[in-house]
Amino acid sequence: MSPVHYVALSVILFVIGGVGVLVRRNAIVVFMCIELMLNACNLAFVAFARMHQNLDGQVIAFFVMVVAAAEVVVGLAILMAIFRARRSASVDDANLLKY
Amino acid sequence: MSHTLAAAGHGGTNTDLIAEETMFWILAVASVGAALAMILVRRAVHCALMLAVVMLSLATMYAMQGAPFLAFVQIIVYTGAVLMLFLFVLMLIGISSADSVVETIKGQRMAAALAAIGLFVLLALVIGHAAIGPAPPANADNGVNNLTGLATLIFTTYVFPFEVTGALLITAALGAMVLAHRERTSPKPSQRDLAARRVASGQLAPDPSPGVYALHDAADRPALLPDGSTSELSVSETLSPRDPSTEPRFVPLGEPVPVTAASDEQSGEREAIPGRADS
Numbered sequence: 001m002s003p004v005h006y007v008a009l010s011v012i013l014f015v016i017g018g019v020g021v022l023v024r025r026n027a028i029v030v031f032m033c034i035e036l037m038l039n040a041c042n043l044a045f046v047a048f049a050r051m052h053q054n055l056d057g058q059v060i061a062f063f064v065m066v067v068a069a070a071e072v073v074v075g076l077a078i079l080m081a082i083f084r085a086r087r088s089a090s091v092d093d094a095n096l097l098k099y
Numbered sequence: 100m101s102h103t104l105a106a107a108g109h110g111g112t113n114t115d116l117i118a119e120e121t122m123f124w125i126l127a128v129a130s131v132g133a134a135l136a137m138i139l140v141r142r143a144v145h146c147a148l149m150l151a152v153v154m155l156s157l158a159t160m161y162a163m164q165g166a167p168f169l170a171f172v173q174i175i176v177y178t179g180a181v182l183m184l185f186l187f188v189l190m191l192i193g194i195s196s197a198d199s200v201v202e203t204i205k206g207q208r209m210a211a212a213l214a215a216i217g218l219f220v221l222l223a224l225v226i227g228h229a230a231i232g233p234a235p236p237a238n239a240d241n242g243v244n245n246l247t248g249l250a251t252l253i254f255t256t257y258v259f260p261f262e263v264t265g266a267l268l269i270t271a272a273l274g275a276m277v278l279a280h281r282e283r284t285s286p287k288p289s290q291r292d293l294a295a296r297r298v299a300s301g302q303l304a305p306d307p308s309p310g311v312y313a314l315h316d317a318a319d320r321p322a323l324l325p326d327g328s329t330s331e332l333s334v335s336e337t338l339s340p341r342d343p344s345t346e347p348r349f350v351p352l353g354e355p356v357p358v359t360a361a362s363d364e365q366s367g368e369r370e371a372i373p374g375r376a377d378s
Contacts, residue, residue: 002233003232005123005127006123007226007231008223009127009131011222012131012219013153015215015218016138018214018215018218019138019212019214019215020137020138022207022211022215023207023208023211024138025203026143028143028146028185028188029137029143031185032185035177036134036137036150036153039153039177042173046160046161046169047164049164049166051231055245055248055252056256058166058168058169058249059249059252061166062168062169062172062249063260063264065169065172065173065177066264066268067264069176069268070267070268073184073271074274074275076185076188077274077279079192080278081279083191083192084281089193092203
């Protein structure tokens with residue numbers, strides 16, 4: 001299989017994740033869509049690492065995974081704090097900073 | 100130990116071309132379908148399941164592309180840890196929290212679809228213009244030496260990003276603790292306070308457990324009082340809004356107990372009530 005196929009698949013997954021971030025309003029689902037986008041990037045990294053026959057792409061994908069894990073931990077903690085204050089996980093309800 | 104792991108990784112990546120092609124198309128269809136389902140289903144738990152499908156497909160693709168270490172990290176860290184964290188928070192927030200379908204911003208979906216098409220066309224053009232060469236087979240460099248090669252790179256070329264990653268993880272852990280911590284605004288009630296409160300409330304005994312004297316002892320079945328009416332106290336408050344129609348039938352002694360098919364049907368109806376999950 002050519003890396004083009006893998007990169008095309010990663011583009012498709014990235015766009016689907018982007019649509020999810022734009023459309024969904026449950027904050028947890030928005031987070032999941034962000035995870036989907038990060039995974040799509042990782043797939044492209046691994047495909048390019050194979051194409052170039054070196055492991056740098058895989059190392060970068062590994063770092064992306066670590067950063068994604070940290071992001072999820074902090075994001076979900078923020079979500080919990082908001083849920084405790086507002087009793088809602090919808091991104092529409094956290095609008096106090098608007099005024 | 101590392102040698103055997105690397106050998107196992109090599110064995111997993113040594114697929115011939117037709118097998119790889121077949122696997123790719125199966126996994127591609129599965130992952131794209133699951134990703135689409137993820138943004139289409141309304142319940143957050145179903146989204147998490149679909150995300151698990153996507154992540155496992157991608158892990159298999161990593162293994163096919165000569166990245167056995169990343170494949171296992173994907174399964175262990177993403178599917179094992181991150182997704183479980185998502186599910187934990189989902190359970191804390193409420194399993195039935197689903198998106199409402201009304202648009203708060205007018206034309207948001209249309210704008211999102213336009214943006215998605217624009218992004219897709221842009222990225223597709225970039226890929227079309229990029230010189231992406233043919234794939235060399237996943238050979239020994241990528242297979243057997245995957246672990247040692249990754250370790251060498253991480254601890255030589257990328258040692259500074261690696262250290263920064265450690266700092267990031269510590270900061271994230273501290274941040275999560277700070278955010279999740281809740282200051283106690285009132286002194287902690289002692290046992291004496293609790294006893295006084297219980298006496299003042301007029302109810303000394305604990306609440307009746309669900310299902311007492313009812314046909315089922317499921318947690319959503321209210322207990323029956325001696326006169327045959329139900330006790331609202333016995334069902335958890337989070338369960339009662341789910342099924343206001345639950346009426347355990349009181350069967351007097353000596354009459355045949357009805358078979359549970361009727362109650363199963365009733366619970367099936369309960370599952371199908373739409374609109375109760377709006378948050």
